[in-house]
Ligand SMILES: O=c1[nH]c(=O)c2nc[nH]c2[nH]1
């Protein structure tokens with residue numbers, strides 16, 4: 001593991017925007033983890049001849065390999081990973097009470113936490129998730145184990161200690177005063193690590209679990225430390241009904257958060273499945289981002305999130321796996337489910353709601369980076385950004401993707417687009433043969 005100066009030569013693919021996917025044959029040079037130059041193959045040859053890259057490791061990609069930006073998971077629950085694929089037979093509030101809170105309670109045990117989190121971080125890196133925005137559990141020390149794992153394995157991570165102060169059957173909540181003190185301790189501890197890849201996120205679980213006093217206090221802490229803030233909004237109809245019943249002075253779910261000053265351009269809200277036009281206008285005006293989590297929305301039967309409508313409301317959107325409501329920890333899966341859910345909406349009569357693979361790829365990379373306010377640092381291959389990237393081999397050993405001899409002849413450009421397209425629809429972690437975070441090689445099966 002180390003930050004060598006590297007040049008990759010071959011196919012590079014990244015997004016400039018929702019509409020603009022860039023795929024070209026060329027080179028990308030990385031110094032001290034940052035992208036310093038990119039250009040055509042001809043330019044590479046000229047610079048190489050003049051000695052510009054002496055001392056660099058030069059990696060020439062094969063015809064079936066390419067480089068893409070690392071995936072960004074804008075929303076996942078690290079402590080819920082032992083439940084992945086289990087207990088998806090109940091709607092949200094029952095699922096939380098029956099399966100989720102009892103499991104999360106166990107993270108008081110820091111030894112258990114350390115073991116699970118080390119596996120979670122490594123699993124996500126293997127899947128190509130170079131940046132993850134995590135919910136931890138209620139526990140300061142348990143969640144600090146997640147921070148330590150991210151630092152140890154060089155993952156870029158936004159990590160929140162979950163806040164809850166409303167009573168529940170599992171006894172999984174805190175009193176307000178203690179909770180606010182714990183959150184401040186957590187935020188300060190993460191900052192004290194002075195790690196360039198990891199930052200704390202203030203994390204009120206959702207308005208079902210937090211009262212106004214707690215959310216007001218959390219908003220103050222987020223402002224004091226200029227930290228991000230994450231929560232859930234409008235995922236499930238019973239949840240919305242409960243939130244409106246318990247906050248009779250508020251006209252909408254969004255209004256509950258707005259009254260506690262939680263909505264701002266450092267705020268990431270998961271789900272947003274059932275927002276009204278008025279709430280979409282509010283989130284857009286406040287600069288709130290949305291983490292779209294299609295897997296859990298389907299598994300918990302919460303609803304089909306109209307992601308096109310959210311994007312068209314000028315809200316920045318990234319993708320989330322939302323384990324363990326979501327049953328898959330790969331952003332490739334989130335890309336596919338984004339296409340499927342949006343296509344179902346279109347087939348149900350919402351014109352133009354379907355997102356194609358290029359758009360979903362943007363949400364998984366640059367869109368996610370922008371949703372986490374990291375768009376100036378990661379998400380594509382602009383010079384000056386950190387090199388968070390995946391080296392993909394479409395026909396890697398053991399891959400699901402078969403190569404068919406004698407298939408139609410393609411131009412180089414057609415071949416490059418089709419490689420990415422095949423990977424998006426059929427690929428998995430076996431195709432991701434190298435993973436880099438800020439120039440650090442964190443997975444290598446090349
Ligand atoms: O999908 C979800 N997973 C959770 O853990 C959660 N908590 C509140 N709301 C939630 N939704």
Ligand SMILES: [Zn+2]
Pocket residue numbers: 075076077232270322
């Ligand atoms: Zn969630």
